Amino acid sequence: MTSTDQALWLRVKDRLRAEVGEDIFSSWFARMELDGITDDTVKLSVPTRFLKSWIQSHYAEKLLACWQADHAAVARIELTMRSSVIRHLAPKPKPPEAPAHPSNFSDIKSGSGTLRGPTAPASAAHDALGGSPLDPRLTFDSFVVGRSNTLAHAAARQVAQGRRGDSVMFNPLFIHAGVGLGKTHLLQSLAWAGNATAERKVLYLTAERFMYGFVAALRTHNAIAFKETVRAIDVLMIDDLQFLQGKSMQAEFCHTLNALIDAGRQVVIASDRPPSDLETLEERVRSRLAGGLVVEMGSLGEELRLEILKSRLTAGRLMHPGFDVPAPVLAYIAKTVTHNGRDLEGALNRLLAHSKLTGQPITLEMAEREVRDLVRPMEPKRVKIEDIQRIVARQYNVSRADLLSSRRTANVVRPRQIAMFLAKTLTLRSLPEIGRRFGGRDHTTVLHAVRKIENLVHSDTALAEEIELLKRQLQE
Numbered sequence: 001m002t003s004t005d006q007a008l009w010l011r012v013k014d015r016l017r018a019e020v021g022e023d024i025f026s027s028w029f030a031r032m033e034l035d036g037i038t039d040d041t042v043k044l045s046v047p048t049r050f051l052k053s054w055i056q057s058h059y060a061e062k063l064l065a066c067w068q069a070d071h072a073a074v075a076r077i078e079l080t081m082r083s084s085v086i087r088h089l090a091p092k093p094k095p096p097e098a099p100a101h102p103s104n105f106s107d108i109k110s111g112s113g114t115l116r117g118p119t120a121p122a123s124a125a126h127d128a129l130g131g132s133p134l135d136p137r138l139t140f141d142s143f144v145v146g147r148s149n150t151l152a153h154a155a156a157r158q159v160a161q162g163r164r165g166d167s168v169m170f171n172p173l174f175i176h177a178g179v180g181l182g183k184t185h186l187l188q189s190l191a192w193a194g195n196a197t198a199e200r201k202v203l204y205l206t207a208e209r210f211m212y213g214f215v216a217a218l219r220t221h222n223a224i225a226f227k228e229t230v231r232a233i234d235v236l237m238i239d240d241l242q243f244l245q246g247k248s249m250q251a252e253f254c255h256t257l258n259a260l261i262d263a264g265r266q267v268v269i270a271s272d273r274p275p276s277d278l279e280t281l282e283e284r285v286r287s288r289l290a291g292g293l294v295v296e297m298g299s300l301g302e303e304l305r306l307e308i309l310k311s312r313l314t315a316g317r318l319m320h321p322g323f324d325v326p327a328p329v330l331a332y333i334a335k336t337v338t339h340n341g342r343d344l345e346g347a348l349n350r351l352l353a354h355s356k357l358t359g360q361p362i363t364l365e366m367a368e369r370e371v372r373d374l375v376r377p378m379e380p381k382r383v384k385i386e387d388i389q390r391i392v393a394r395q396y397n398v399s400r401a402d403l404l405s406s407r408r409t410a411n412v413v414r415p416r417q418i419a420m421f422l423a424k425t426l427t428l429r430s431l432p433e434i435g436r437r438f439g440g441r442d443h444t445t446v447l448h449a450v451r452k453i454e455n456l457v458h459s460d461t462a463l464a465e466e467i468e469l470l471k472r473q474l475q476e
């Protein structure tokens with residue numbers, strides 16, 4: 001892209017900012033980037049699907065007009081979602097909405113062809129407050145407890161038992177886990193449990209809904225009413241907090257959080273990463289989030305997967321009495337299908353589809369064929385910086401404190417550089433974040449270390465092997 005293009009983009013942004021106002025601009029357009037201009041098409045990208053669809057449905061014309069004002073040849077704007085992070089090693093994660101069924105079963109994708117029951121409306125109070133839709137299947141009853149989620153489950157139960165006016169034990173309750181490990185299930189269970197009593201106002205919002213509600217309120221000059229609504233509730237749950245973005249959104253979130261916590265109301269948050277890793281959030285918000293109880297849910301172990309499958313099957317058989325899956329098939333799925341709860345459901349749905357379409361009983365052989373693509377690939381694990389530090393320290397016989405210290409002796413400097421290099425290549429953390437996690441170093445120091453090791457591995461095969469070995473240990 002040329003510098004003229006960039007200059008043009010700057011002017012367009014200024015124009016846009018003037019048109020929509022600073023608040024809206026920073027909420028929706030601050031992270032938009034120009035990817036290129038070809039003939040009559042401008043290519044822009046934003047980091048999330050939500051931003052993309054929001055901009056497309058609300059600002060498409062305005063955006064085009066702003067471009068045309070400066071560059072009449074522009075006829076079309078192509079808006080795409082860029083991956084917010086560059087994953088060097090990991091394949092792109094599956095989008096959460098990806099249908100679990102193969103497309104040839106599209107005729108039975110929803111409703112009675114799956115294991116999902118008919119959807120009941122959420123409680124009236126929850127709807128009236130503008131809560132996100134609740135899935136009636138996601139309740140405590142259907143949540144299977146195992147080693148990886150015991151603590152999170154117990155904490156959610158504890159919150160669910162609270163009564164209006166009770167003192168709050170941990171606030172906020174912050175649950176983090178990877179995709180498909182039950183965060184939404186747990187939060188919605190809590191919402192159902194709370195709404196069942198009608199005594200407490202329990203509100204479940206996705207971060208997107210939170211942003212949407214707030215902006216909608218801003219635009220109708222009704223921010224005060226919105227704030228009052230939010231602050232009137234007893235338990236506020238925000239799901240997928242990692243999607244919260246924009247300065248004004250953060251400020252509003254922070255306000256809401258503080259107001260609720262100070263008033264002794266319960267806040268429950270779910271996110272795909274711990275507070276310390278929510279890099280786009282300001283430090284004070286992060287520390288407030290970390291100030292309650294932070295619980296991680298690990299990946300679903302085989303035993304837990306089997307229990308989930310069994311409970312799914314029991315529920316499914318209520319609707320499809322003829323549907324049976326022999327125990328060895330369940331065991332096979334539990335053993336081979338990925339850690340992700342969504343794929344488990346997908347696998348069962350396929351078996352159901354198959355048995356409905358063909359009328360044949362389910363066998364191991366057929367199951368192997370049907371779920372082949374869900375079988376766990378060698379998924380690269382989510383590597384943590386702490387693990388890197390621990391394993392590197394062990395390997396080079398130094399302490400983790402040495403790695404974080406300012407000591408500059410050779411026996412510490414090299415392992416430290418290797419650890420920073422691994423942090424950059426195996427995690428999604430930014431350079432400044434890595435610097436912070438390595439004893440508050442500057443991002444340029446991290447960059448230097450990364451480059452240094454990159455260069456060395458080209459010439460030093462022993463080092464290259466050592467690093468490969470470390471990587472393997474970390475990804476096991």
Ligand code: ADP
Pocket residue numbers: 138142143144145146149177178179180181182183184185186308340341342345
């Ligand atoms: P997340 O929000 O963490 O991405 P979800 O809560 O949407 O994950 O879970 C994905 C699927 O796996 C859902 O169908 C959910 O019901 C199921 N699931 C995950 N964990 C459990 C569990 N412990 N017990 C029962 N079902 C689970």
Ligand code: MG
Pocket residue numbers: 183184185239240
């Ligand atoms: Mg979720």
